[in-house]
Amino acid sequence: MSASPNDLLSVTDLVIEYHGASVVRAVDGVSLSIAPGEVLALVGESGCGKSSLARAVVGMEKPRSGSVSYRGQAVPLLGVRRRPTAFTSIQMVFQDPNSSLNPRIRVGTQITEGIRAALARGEAGSKPEEWLERVGLPTAMVSRYAHELSGGQRQRVAIARALAARPDLLVADEPISALDASSQASVADMMRRLALDAGAGLLFISHDLAIVRLIADRTVVMYRGQIVESGVSERIWEEPAHPYTQALLSAIPAPDGRGILPAAPAAEAPAEWRSSLPAALDRV
Numbered sequence: 001m002s003a004s005p006n007d008l009l010s011v012t013d014l015v016i017e018y019h020g021a022s023v024v025r026a027v028d029g030v031s032l033s034i035a036p037g038e039v040l041a042l043v044g045e046s047g048c049g050k051s052s053l054a055r056a057v058v059g060m061e062k063p064r065s066g067s068v069s070y071r072g073q074a075v076p077l078l079g080v081r082r083r084p085t086a087f088t089s090i091q092m093v094f095q096d097p098n099s100s101l102n103p104r105i106r107v108g109t110q111i112t113e114g115i116r117a118a119l120a121r122g123e124a125g126s127k128p129e130e131w132l133e134r135v136g137l138p139t140a141m142v143s144r145y146a147h148e149l150s151g152g153q154r155q156r157v158a159i160a161r162a163l164a165a166r167p168d169l170l171v172a173d174e175p176i177s178a179l180d181a182s183s184q185a186s187v188a189d190m191m192r193r194l195a196l197d198a199g200a201g202l203l204f205i206s207h208d209l210a211i212v213r214l215i216a217d218r219t220v221v222m223y224r225g226q227i228v229e230s231g232v233s234e235r236i237w238e239e240p241a242h243p244y245t246q247a248l249l250s251a252i253p254a255p256d257g258r259g260i261l262p263a264a265p266a267a268e269a270p271a272e273w274r275s276s277l278p279a280a281l282d283r284v
């Protein structure tokens with residue numbers, strides 16, 4: 001996955017470490033890129049470094065080494081106060097909508113913040129009600145407060161606000177896990193459509209390979225801070241090359257209760273994975 005001058009986002013040899021009682025290397029030499037109008041999924045089990053990578057992409061995490069560039073320019077570290085205007089064209093949706101919405105500000109006002117960011121970059125204006133409709137919420141919700149909404153409604157508002165800023169690049173970190181199972185696929189598909197209608201790129205982080213298969217052009221699989229496999233989503237789904245990807249796929253429930261893979265993959269998984277994914281690997 002080498003960088004091209006046309007990339008919207010280019011991450012090169014990224015290393016992120018946390019220094020506490022011990023050093024945790026959360027991201028260990030990751031390179032990836034996203035072209036305009038492309039959906040890239042980042043999958044992997046909890047703790048593999050997905051959120052650390054996402055935060056670095058939007059300038060919220062300082063890399064130990066390596067680089068993150070957006071349209072060929074290094075993404076600046078977010079200031080204590082606010083990010084430079086140019087970089088409002090990168091928006092992030094967090095797993096927990098409470099971390100981006102203010103419970104004491106009306107929903108309409110919060111979406112208007114996104115609209116203002118778009119206007120400041122010379123983009124066309126829009127109304128908060130339009131964005132509520134696009135994410136499947138009633139327009140009357142403009143006058144409600146975030147704390148009056150359900151978790152799923154809040155997440156839709158967070159998505160509406162991010163999209164209202166008309167980003168070129170949308171980074172969505174587990175954006176659908178707060179939603180009920182029946183609406184996860186439709187909201188993921190809506191994000192894909194809205195991002196692509198705007199010609200934006202979408203970095204979609206999830207542990208749900210079934211949904212990723214539906215919406216992502218390419219998929220990157222992370223394990224313990226490193227990329228173990230990447231490629232066209234359909235290929236990864238049909239012919240996972242790496243034993244870890246095979247284990248992730250086999251852990252997806254199927255009607256027969258045996259996981260999604262029809263036959264046992266040939267590759268032998270290293271013993272260390274047996275401890276991290278025992279249930280999945282029992283079926284591999």
Ligand SMILES: Nc1ncnc2c1ncn2[C@@H]1O[C@H](COP(=O)(O)OP(=O)(O)OP(=O)(O)O)[C@@H](O)[C@H]1O
Pocket residue numbers: 018019020024025026044045046047048049050051052053
């Ligand atoms: N601020 C921090 N300080 C110390 N360690 C951290 C910090 N943030 C993350 N880590 C560690 O870095 C590793 C990667 O964490 P990260 O949140 O990036 O993983 P993730 O794949 O997003 O997990 P999840 O799916 O559970 O959100 C984990 O071992 C985590 O404990």
